[in-house]
Amino acid sequence: MKPSSRYLAVLTAFSCVIAVSTVPDSLFAQSIVNRKNSAPDAFRQLEEVLPTANAYRNASGAPGHEYWQQKVDYDIQVELHDDTQKITGSEVITYQNNSPDTLTYMWLQLDANRFHPNSNANRHRTAPSIGDRMTFDALDSMLEATTFAGGTKILEVADSSNGNKLKHTIVGTNMRVDLPAPLPSGDTFRFKVRWKYNITDATVIRARGGFEHFEKDGNNIYEIAQWFPRLCAYSDATGWQHKEFLGKGEFTLEFGDYVVRITVPSDHIVASTGELMNPEDVLTETQRERLKEAAKADDPMFIVTPDEAKKNQSEVAEDKKTWIFNAKNVRDFAFASSRKFIWDAVGHNSGGNHVMAMSYYPNEAEPLWSKYSTQSIVHTMEVYSKYTFRYPYPVAISVNGPVYGMEYPMICFNGPRPEEDGTYTKRTKYALISVIIHEVGHNYFPMIVNSDERQWTWMDEGLNSFLQYLAEVEWEDDYPSRGGEPKRITGYMKSSNQVPIMTNSESILQFGPNAYSKPATALNILRETVIGREGFDFAFKTYSERWMFKRPYPADFFRSMEDASGVDLDWFWRGWFYSTDHVDIAIAGVNHYQIDDGNPSSNSKRKRQERDDEPETISEQRNKPLKKRIHRYPELKDFYNSYDDLAVSDDDKKKFSKYLKDLTPEQRKMVGLETHFYIVDLQNKGGLVMPVVIRVTHEDESTREIRLPAEIWVKNANQTSHLILSEQPIVSLQLDPHNETADTDSSNNHFPPKMKQSRFKLYKSSKSKNEMQKAGLGKKPDADKKDADKKDDDDKDEKSEAKSKDKEAKKKSDSKKEE
Structure with missing residues (x-):
């Protein structure tokens, strides 16, 4: 089997295996089966998974001495029709076959076919959720996707040398062009394509290009992308990369030189890939x-x-005016046009x-x-x-x-x-x-x-999101970055609805976390915790420079990072990229030891103190007031009632003296050590092996950090232990104190265990309305209040009138008395 087929077969087979939510350990490599140890083999090397190195891609992760890639040049004329929102174009394509293979046909991408109502991109979607409410915009978008007259209409495909028509077959978002004669290695073929299509309204149909209409002034902004028939990539790893464009897996293309003539209304400003060649004509x-x-x-x-x-x-x-742009050594071409542009x-x-x-x-x-x-x-x-x-x-x-x-x-x-x-x-x-x-x-x-986005989204989105995080932290203090920090990925890491990073772009669940956040976080952890900044930065720069203007695949990245950093990272790639395990390392227990020097005097003192410090049981406390028989009958006392079982005899002292005398000076020093020995038992509850970072707090409140490599789990990936030596007692331990490993459960990171703290809000309970109240049949609160107020006023009037009558009667009575 040729190397390209083998590479594809290995990756395809493996992606099928890892897409299963529960994968038996033996499936990761049929050649190695471990039935004696239930612990997962987290440190098994990836040699059985990665494609075999060859002359095109060597084992260091660098391009091999026979590395090759195709070159495709484009001479394009395109007109943007602002009145009808259409594109019409023609192009002359020059294809240079640098592969060792003879080609009999070529595959081109027609990405605009994605917007045809009957495209696989439209038909493969699951039905939208329609509840009892929907916005007008959502309905408009749903209807437009099924009615928009999208898709590329191919008007002509012809041999540029003689004008003869070339047989072509459209398959979804791709088109196969059959060559008039086989194209040997090293030869060039030139052909012409004419096409047209309707531009999507990108405010209605979600797209990577389209137009936006402004009702207030009647103008449009056009962002034109993935707009011209362009060659699919042909590589040593995949042959023709012609997986259909369904919307998520973007594209992979060949590098080449472009001359593009863009005709637009004369009052438009055009932004484009490349350099403007005729500024005198358009500016x-x-x-x-x-x-x-x-x-x-x-x-x-x-x-x-x-x-x-x-x-x-x-x-x-x-x-109209025609803007001419020239772009060298690019893999695609896009432009924007509008009379609304500030520049x-x-x-x-x-x-x-x-x-x-x-x-x-x-x-x-x-x-x-x-x-x-x-x-x-x-x-x-x-x-x-x-x-x-x-x-x-x-x-x-x-x-x-x-x-x-x-x-x-x-x-x-x-x-x-x-x-x-x-x-x-x-x-x-x-x-x-x-x-x-x-x-x-x-x-x-x-x-x-130039990674293959159609297959591996993480190779561009994940790496780019990592660098985005580095750029954001250099913008200002406390920049609100959404990715990169391990603590921000923990919720996703422990969710059940996920697939490994090494999953084809169209099969990814939770696209953002899987292809962007998780690989970006993984690289940040590699940089900060696993390799270190200096080693990581050197390795990442090495990979980047090795593959400038070339096409790397996952193995090339994995191998380059190991090769340049000098760190075995197979366990890391396996855990973070090939599995859905998460990080949850717990302190399962701590045992404290000190050397027993054998000195009977100090032992007696220590035991006496331990006995005195031991709390009384409830029965012992309640039994104290009881009058004991021995108090009533003293004659019952004997030798053992006054015997001190912790007393040190002369014989014990002699034995200890002889024991010390028989030791060498070095051994006597060790016997006298007052060092504290702590055995910390660690449990890997999440399944993903990681370095262990422990913060130690001593009795005098001083702290120190212990950093253990991931290899501490190499003998048993489920549980391990670590010895800590301390000159003074340790009062507490904390795992992952800087939130640097994406540990999903911090509650088990403390010894002694830490009480969880939270808060709850108080609210006033309210009685819900019954059906009569909802129908408006009950008395209105305001009316009730008015009735009550009126009654109160009437009562006040009556009382006031009665008081007045009483006063009048009293006056008359007093007058009579005076008379």
Whole structure:
């Protein structure tokens, strides 16, 4: 079997095995069966799982001496029809076969076919949950997905050399083009494709590209991505990667050079992958001068100001312009277009490479975007380049539009905006900074380190989320990062509804935690706890530089990290990436020992103290007042009534003296040691072996930390123990004191056990209405109150009248008396 087939067979078979929620240990490797020890073999090497190293990918994790990859160049002409929201395009594709194989056909991706009503992407979804309530937007989205006239219409596929039509077959989101003759290794084939399709409304159908319509001014923002027929990847590991695009597993492509001519209304501003080749034709003189100034500026400058954008969007041009872009050594191409765009830019030096960092956004995004977008782009390049490689492209762009977050070479689409009044929440602010860091960061993974997203989402999302976390902590103190910190993943880690990280992209459950947070957290733990920062950073940079502009697979990452760090990490990959075990290490018990020096005097004193310290039983306390028989009859006393069983005899002292005399000086020193010996029993309740970090607190309140490698579990992955020596008594122990191992249950991390603390709220109970009250048949509280108030007033009037009559009668009586 050729290496590519073997690699695929191993990974496919293994992904099938690990997708089962309960996997017998023997299934991880049929060649090794352990029936004598029930403890899982957590430290078994991954050699039986990973593909065999070869001339294309060597055992160190680096590209082999015969590594190859295809090259595909594109010359594209595309027109954006703003009046009908359509794309029409044609392209000439130049395919260079660098593989050792002869090819008889080629596979192209038609990602827009995902939006056809009858696509597998639409039909494979489970039914939505429809309750007794649904928003208009949700219903609109559900209906649009089943009625939108989506999909790529192929108008022509032809041989560029002679114009002859090429037979082609569309299979879902892919198209096979049959070659007129076999294409040998080292040869090149050039062919032409013409196509068209309807652009999706990305505010209704969730997509990685599309348009957004603004009712107030009647304009659109277009973010055009995955829009042209482009070659599937052909590699030594998978052959043709033509797994159908169902929406989650994104894509993997070949590197190549692009020339793209984009025709749009003349009042549109276009942001694109690549460098603008004809600025004199599409930009004003003022805009060109501002770009030159921005390239040397310290802070971002407006190329198109907010006022200019408002004026621009108020009128619709009838003529068109063609923007020409050139991009070298990229694996994809995307662009954005609108007459609403504000445009700002600043130059950035990335290790000697001059980059234009630029942002495009409507006035609806202000003031948030002009303050944070381009600054976030530059910050991303600064931090990511430190841990990987310098940013190699000439531009880095962030665009605001309908797509919340999506990445392509040199350009990304990001969604957060402020409220209509220009205010924004703290959540919106940091969401914008984070999504820009994340999407710009994707230039590194997978746009340059070209992993297979269609198969392994974690290789780009997980690695990128890890670097995003590093960039966020360098933005400001206490940045509200959502990933990276182990304590934030514990809830997911102990959930039952999950699959291993090493699961195909379309089969993942809980996509965000599985493909983003868990691998990012795993790398952070590797960096902080397992390898250490210096060793990890060297290894990660080595992997990144090895696979720049090449296509790595999981084994290449695993092997590179081990090779460059010098640390055996097979146990880590097996636990974190190939299983759903979680971290829950508990202190099962602690035993305290001291050396018994054999001195009868000190032993007697210690035993007497222990006996005195022993609490009285309840019976002993209540029996004390009883008058004992021996008190009434003293003659019953004998030798043993006055015998002291803890008294030290001369014979005992002589024996001890002889014992010391027979010892060597070194042995006598050991006998005199006052060291405390503690045996700490540890239990692995979660199944995932990890290093053990113990904080020790002594009697004088001083503390120290003990760090034990994961190999402490190597003989028994379920339980182990560790000896702690201390010159003074230990009063408490705590596991994982810095929350660095993602331990899911901290309640069993303390010795002695710690009382759980919580709080509860008080609330007033209220009586629910009965059905008559709900129907409004009862008396209204206000009416009742009015009746009661009226009665009180009547009573007061009656009493007042009676008092007045009494006074009048009394006056008359007094008058008569005086008379």
